[in-house]
Amino acid sequence: MAATDPAVEAVGVHKFYGHLHVLRGIDLEVRRGQVVVVVGPSGSGKSTFLRCLNHLEAIERGSIRVCGDLVGYRETPRGLVELRDAEIARHRRRIGMVFQQFNLFPHLTAEGNVTAGPVHVLGEPRDAAAAESRRLLALVGLPEKAQAYPGQLSGGQQQRVAIARALAMRPEILLFDEPTSALDPEMISEVLDVMVALSRQGMTMIVVTHEMGFARAVAHRVVFVDEGRIVEDAAPAEFFTRPRTERGRAFLDKILH
């Protein structure tokens, strides 16, 4: 994976759930260091697309490259063939993901959550991984919670541990699937603050969110998805003030008023 590869290169991505055609030809290129916010009505396929980027969902047509890897597939003369489990897992290492419901491992401490990947996937020594986890927990503002279990943390704290867990794998790109949607309002900013800080450090991020303030403040691009297609792809200032399509305007009317 050369550093000149785009972070994400999705071409003609189609996805079906049975007869339901969820993604209908998505093309998206994301350069390294870019922050792309994906918006769209619920059921538009934006979360599904995010899950396709690290092959939590298989795709039926098209291709997705993340940092040069054809995630989950290899090329053959007869088209793309799904890789074996271990190879898919290898592709996922450099793609961090943060989920709406946090999905922290409830049987492990905050530190255990952050070190699980480095220790069990990368084979790093435990003490080195633990030292790194303390640095990352401090970075997300939770230096004193290393020994706390997820059940003892608030939603906002859990989500920040989840971000630290993703960072522990030293990802090339971070995917956020509605990271603040399950949070009480007073906890949203503590998570957004961490995300803003990451974007300032040049982290490549793709964020599915309804936080338009965040999109305005840090996104390089806003991608508007509707009915499984990318309908608009513009700078936030442009999208929020002068949406080019009727559907974009209708969507903004609904969420901004």
Add this chain to the structure above:
Amino acid sequence: MAGWDWAAFRKYLLNPYLLEGAWTTVWLSVAVMAIGLVLGLIAALMRLSSHRVPRDIARFYIWLMRGTPLLVQLIIIYTGLPQVGIRLTVVQSVLIGLGLNEGAYLAEVIRAGILSVPRGQFDAARGVGMPYWTMLRVVILPQAARVIIPPLGNNFNGLLKTTSLASVISLEELLRRSQMLIQLEFKVLEIFIVAACYYLAMTTLWGVVQRWLEAYVGRPYGPSPPRPARAIEGTLLEQDAR
């Protein structure tokens, strides 16, 4: 009528011959449980496979083992198989017979445990790049254990007593040794009561171990007894329906 003989009861309570039989019952139960856990895990994972063939094989195995009496299985393995040239020792027969049987029951217990782990946990494990076995070992099974251990303990308790069936094919565990001692000394009631006391001691001891195990896997979830999230959702849904 001879009546109950306290002196004989006390004498047999520390009889080394019977104690040895009890020890056989213990190690046999542990060994069978170990075999059953391995087979049960394999069968459970096959049952959960997305491919049809392993699913059907596991289903057949579970159907066969749970649908026929263990006693019949033991007799077939020990007495019947020599007819087709497979000769097994008593211990081998018992380990295979009880192990296969236990595995079938544990398969369903383990499957239920794995299914109780929320889907998001699989996503998160995949998300940090864990391959299948790592995900199972590090993330899924430790959480499934919380659901698996109570019925598993139940099974082990049952197993301690079920091993007495092995006496039928002449394995010298606790029951068999009790019967043999009775044939020598004719103290039927005293010796059988001693055997029953041993069984009771073993299951009681296991109860302590099980409580400790449950507390251990429940520790991360705080002091209150854990309730599966699904059960809570279920009751809420039921309340809505009313």
